Amino acid sequence: MxxxxxxxxxxxxxxxxxxxxxxxxxxxxxxxxxxxxxxxxxxxxxxxxxxxxxxxxxxxxxxxxxxxxxxxxxxxxxxxxxxxxxxxxxxxxxxxxxxxxxxxxxxxxxxxxxxxxxxxxxxxxxxxxxxxxxxAGFQQVPGTQFLFKICGKNQASGVSAGFADKRDKAFGMVENGVKNGSAGFYTGTYQSVYILGQCEGNLGSGDCGDCVKIADQRAKSDCNGSFSGQIYLQKCYISYNFYPNGVTSIASSSAIELNKLKRRKQTNKCWK
CATH class of the missing domain: 3.30.430.20 (Gnk2 domain, C-X8-C-X2-C motif)
Known part of the structure; x- marks a missing residue:
């Protein structure tokens, strides 16, 4: 902050x-x-x-x-x-x-x-x-206030035809999932896209779904063709990863990405 x-x-x-x-x-x-x-x-x-x-x-x-x-x-x-x-x-x-x-x-x-x-x-x-x-007296921002983002460097290309459609279908899953899941938390996969969403515990199911939907929209606009992304809002966040070789490669792919991220420092500033 x-x-x-x-x-x-x-x-x-x-x-x-x-x-x-x-x-x-x-x-x-x-x-x-x-x-x-x-x-x-x-x-x-x-x-x-x-x-x-x-x-x-x-x-x-x-x-x-x-x-x-x-x-x-x-x-x-x-x-x-x-x-x-x-x-x-x-x-x-x-x-x-x-x-x-x-x-x-x-x-x-x-x-x-x-x-x-x-x-x-x-x-x-x-x-x-x-x-x-x-x-006491701290003025809160809206629950859907954008905080920061992380967009992966790997971008969709010919080898990943249909990525955007798969990602959007996964986004639809997480929007519905957090409303119906346990305590506003959902994980799932759709055709090699791993998706996770979570809302702060005091959000109702409707507000939770709305918050995650805004995070999804932000991911589409800000991360665009990135194979992975994380979007954090004040009251919710999402994380997604696309694995062209299938979700069975999650462990090894994630380890590689983790090592890259550990070597990197980024700064993001939020809006008023």
Whole structure:
């Protein structure tokens, strides 16, 4: 997240985002490390905290979220009162067990402190989960606000005739799947296109389907003929991969892509 560099009122912040993409991988990689850092978003403004109230509330919030992650894959909580309150949410990928969810989430508090310091709001996404928090009064962006994208370098050509049609059919599957699936999560394949979609746990099925549909449309326009892509919105994300030689090659293909992405750093800025 990028937060304002001007001097806002103490507790009302403009919801601007800036994401530094540190590492990423296709979510179809079953063996991928759940704790790989994908991106961090840090506020530009630190706590005004002479009494240590925010710091204490943030620690209590982190402790609560980590504890809950051993029981639930999605949870939101608030610590503190009035203008000193801090709201936090975590969510794990829908196919994770609670033990894997806890393994993922418990890494984020230390990372957030290390990467962002004592800022008024932050968001950290790992391979298997994310956690975000903000102080009371933070102005939220719409659930379909675009955050960032990753588009694969491999492009459709003659050898992949019909790719766009296959991808679009897979998009249709995920749009319907998140509405009917468990907790707004869906994975599937359509003729060598692997698709994954997930919505934040508090979205209703209709809003979830609408959010994923917008992410799909964004993938079509921004990633165009890319064989793979990830589109993150505020309340949902999608990931897709096309394997011309069939989905049985997912493991090896994903490993190759992971190694490429680990060597690459990208920066994306979101819109106001």
């Amino acid at each position: 990028v937060f304002p560099t001007s001097n806002p009122s103490p507790f009302i912040f403009s919801a601007l985002f800036f994401f530094t993409l540190l590492a990423s991988f296709p979510f179809s990689t079953i063996s991928a490390d759940l704790t790989n850092l994908i991106y961090k978003g840090c506020a530009n403004q630190n706590f005004q905290d002479p009494n240590g109230t925010y710091k204490k509330n943030l620690k209590s919030l982190f402790d609560s979220l980590v504890s809950q992650s051993s029981q639930k894959t999605y949870f939101s909580s608030t610590f503190g009162d009035g203008q000193t309150a801090i709201v936090g949410t975590y969510q794990c990928r829908g196919d994770l067990s609670t033990s894997d969810c806890n393994l993922c989430v418990k890494n984020i508090p230390a990372l957030a402190n290390k990467l962002c310091g004592e800022v008024v709001a932050a968001r950290v996404q790992l391979g298997g989960c994310y956690l975000r928090y903000e102080v």
